[in-house]
Amino acid sequence: xxxxxxxxxxxxxxxxxxxxxxxxxxxxxxxxxxxxxxxxxxxxxxxxxxxxxxxxxxxxxxxxxxxxxxxxxxxxxxxxxxxxxxxxxxxxxxxxxxxxxxxxxxxxxxxxxxxxxxxxxxxxxxxxxxxxxxxxxxxxxxxxxxxxxxxxxxxxxxxxxxxxxxxxxxxxxxxxxxxxxxxxxxxxxxxxxxxxxxxxxxxxxxxxxxxxxxxxxxxxxxxxxxxxxxxxxxxxxxxxxxxxxxxxxxxxxxxxxxxxxxxxxxxxxxxxxxxxxxxxxxxxxxxxxxxxxxxxxxxxxxxxxxxxxxxxxxxxxxxxxxxxxxxxxxxxxxxxxxxxxxxxxxxxxxxxxxxxxxxxxxxxxxxxxxxxxxxxxxxxxxxxxxxxxxxxxxxxxxxxxxxxxxxxxxxxxxxxxxxxxxxxxxxxxxxxxxxxxxxxxxxxxxxxxxxxxxxxxxxxxxxxxxxxxxxxxxxxxxxxxxxxxxxxxxxxxxx
Numbered sequence: 173x174x175x176x177x178x179x180x181x182x183x184x185x186x187x188x189x190x191x192x193x194x195x196x197x198x199x200x201x202x203x204x205x206x207x208x209x210x211x212x213x214x215x216x217x218x219x220x221x222x223x224x225x226x227x228x229x230x231x232x233x234x235x236x237x238x239x240x241x242x243x244x245x246x247x248x249x250x251x252x253x254x255x256x257x258x259x260x261x262x263x264x265x266x267x268x269x270x271x272x273x274x275x276x277x278x279x280x281x282x283x284x285x286x287x288x289x290x291x292x293x294x295x296x297x298x299x300x301x302x303x304x305x306x307x308x309x310x311x312x313x314x315x316x317x318x319x320x321x322x323x324x325x326x327x328x329x330x331x332x333x334x335x336x337x338x339x340x341x342x343x344x345x346x347x348x349x350x351x352x353x354x355x356x357x358x359x360x361x362x363x364x365x366x367x368x369x370x371x372x373x374x375x376x377x378x379x380x381x382x383x384x385x386x387x388x389x390x391x392x393x394x395x396x397x398x399x400x401x402x403x404x405x406x407x408x409x410x411x412x413x414x415x416x417x418x419x420x421x422x423x424x425x426x427x428x429x430x431x432x433x434x435x436x437x438x439x440x441x442x443x444x445x446x447x448x449x450x451x452x453x454x455x456x457x458x459x460x461x462x463x464x465x466x467x468x469x470x471x472x473x474x475x476x477x478x479x480x481x482x483x484x485x486x487x488x489x490x491x492x493x494x495x496x497x498x499x500x501x502x503x504x505x506x507x508x509x510x511x512x513x514x515x516x517x518x519x520x521x522x523x524x525x526x527x528x529x530x531x532x533x534x535x536x537x538x539x540x541x542x543x544x545x546x547x548x549x550x551x552x553x554x555x556x557x558x559x560x561x562x563x564x565x566x567x568x569x570x571x572x573x574x575x576x577x578x579x580x581x582x583x584x585x586x587x588x589x590x591x592x593x594x595x596x597x598x599x600x601x602x603x604x605x606x607x608x609x610x611x612x613x614x615x616x617x618x619x620x621x622x623x624x625x626x627x628x629x630x631x632x633x634x635x636x637x638x639x640x641x642x643x644x645x646x647x648x649x650x651x652x653x654x655x656x657x658x659x660x661x662x663x664x665x666x667x
Contacts, residue, residue: 205241212241230276230365233287276366278313281323281358282306288361295478305354309334323359323366331355331372345379352376387562388570389541391617394445397540401438405429405539429539431532436503436515439496441533441568443514446493446616448572448590449485450475451565455522455529457514459504462489462497469493487589488610492618533565572616581612 203216205227211234212227227235227244235241276284282303285291294302312334313320320326339348356373363371389397406426415421431437443454452474461471470486489497497514506516513519522529534545545563569590576586589609645656660666 203245205238205245210236212236212238212244214241214245230367233284234289276323276362277321278310278323278326279321281310281362281366284323284365285358285362288365291361301350302354302358305351306358308351309355312337323362324368326359326366326368326372328370328372328375331376335376339379349378352378387567388574389563389567391575393541393543394571394617397441397537398438400536400540401434405431405536407535407539429535431536432528433515433517433521435499436518437532437536439500440515440518440529441536441565442493442496444565444568445571446490446613447485447487448569448586449473450569451529451533452522452526454565455515455518455526459512459514462514464489464494464497467494485589486609488613490613490616530565534563537563537567575616576612579612579616585609585612 203214205212205214207213214225214227216223216225227241229235229240229244235244285306313326313330316333316337317330320330335348335352338351343351352373356371356376359366359368359371359373362368406428408424408426410422410424412420412422440451440454443449443457444451447454447469449457449471450473453471456474457471462469467489468486469489470484472482472484473480476483500514503516504512504514507513511519518529537543538545543563573586573590576589577583589612645653648656657666
């Protein structure tokens with residue numbers, strides 16, 4: 173038998189066949205695709221153990237169609253069947269280049285962000301803010317860089333140009349930092365889907381914050397505000413008039429100011445001043461948060477609900493607030509059948525136009541106290557475009573804390589009442605007793621308002637009350653019955 177001879181320049185056919193057979197054997201170990209809960213996965217056997225990998229589309233969403241899953245699985249197989257490290261490097265470069273060519277468009281980037289499985293869910297209001305900030309960025313890109321169509325084309329230089337433009341519009345440092353944080357977060361989750369080498373907003377530095385805190389009221393100013401609901405509010409303004417000589421002159425006049433939903437607004441201010449709650453919580457407080465019998469009010473602060481796991485704030489009701497809540501019972505029937513707000517009209521208005529509530533409160537403060545509710549821009553060291561609010565609805569929360577601090581109430585007790593937002597402090601505050609909170613409430617100054625009716629019931633009709641009392645008396649001893657008998661005689665209800 174003659175063995176065929178091959179020259180050194182001819183290809184080694186047996187070597188090629190051996191390589192093909194090796195490749196086929198490796199193909200058999202390249203795994204299989206299977207469907208699990210509507211999403212495709214790739215199962216592989218490596219070093220004797222079974223491993224599974226989720227299969228994803230180029231935009232990062234799970235593969236739910238077989239053709240898409242096969243394309244995604246090919247990416248794994250190319251790496252598994254690579255002969256050298258260089259093949260792996262070349263493949264990765266190829267994938268990145270492909271993503272840049274057929275990647276995510278900037279117009280669809282927001283929807284892609286919402287679909288990212290790595291994204292943490294946030295409050296609806298926060299999500300809307302992020303969407304508005306991202307929209308402002310994309311609109312700027314469309315105007316200043318019309319050649320950019322893909323999210324992968326956004327690099328650090330483009331991000332820096334946008335932030336420079338934003339700063340040039342005169343926004344405050346806190347607004348600048350909010351944009352930086354939002355865009356950094358969005359592109360963090362879009363990085364893989366868009367085929368970005370790095371997060372373009374990662375190295376944008378923050379600006380030092382210019383904080384203008386709300387100021388608190390003195391006890392005299394608080395009393396003047398609540399007295400105004402009885403005596404009326406007025407303010408001084410200028411107006412033009414014609415003189416006898418038909419010339420125009422400006423004169424100062426006083427005008428009456430009547431707040432919208434005046435009675436409900438009074439109770440709102442009591443809620444904020446005597447519980448330390450935020451304006452949103454006061455406007456949307458419901459009767460299920462109030463126990464008039466036990467004189468306890470409990471609610472979950474909306475702003476910190478997610479961070480604290482829905483931890484409730486509970487505290488005794490101050491006498492002035494108790495009287496105001498009893499007055500509020502008269503309009504409980506103004507709620508719709510599915511709602512039970514303490515302030516029905518204020519709640520409806522707040523959901524529709526919260527800034528209107530804030531402006532009315534500032535007008536009430538100005539009329540009652542003469543305080544300038546805004547800080548003039550010339551007095552600020554920062555670069556705010558508009559004047560900062562020095563006094564507003566949130567000032568009543570500051571006032572509550574200030575009153576408690578001036579009365580020597582421990583900080584831990586005050587923090588427990590106002591609803592500290594730091595989850596790490598939850599356990600520290602959980603031991604604060606009702607007695608300690610009662611001491612804090614008693615430390616608040618009394619406004620000496622006119623008391624409401626004493627015997628007002630929030631939850632139960634009289635028939636249920638009578639039955640409850642009758643059941644108790646049926647089991648009472650002679651001492652209790654004698655005391656009840658004497659009380660009824662003093663009231664003239666028993667001969």
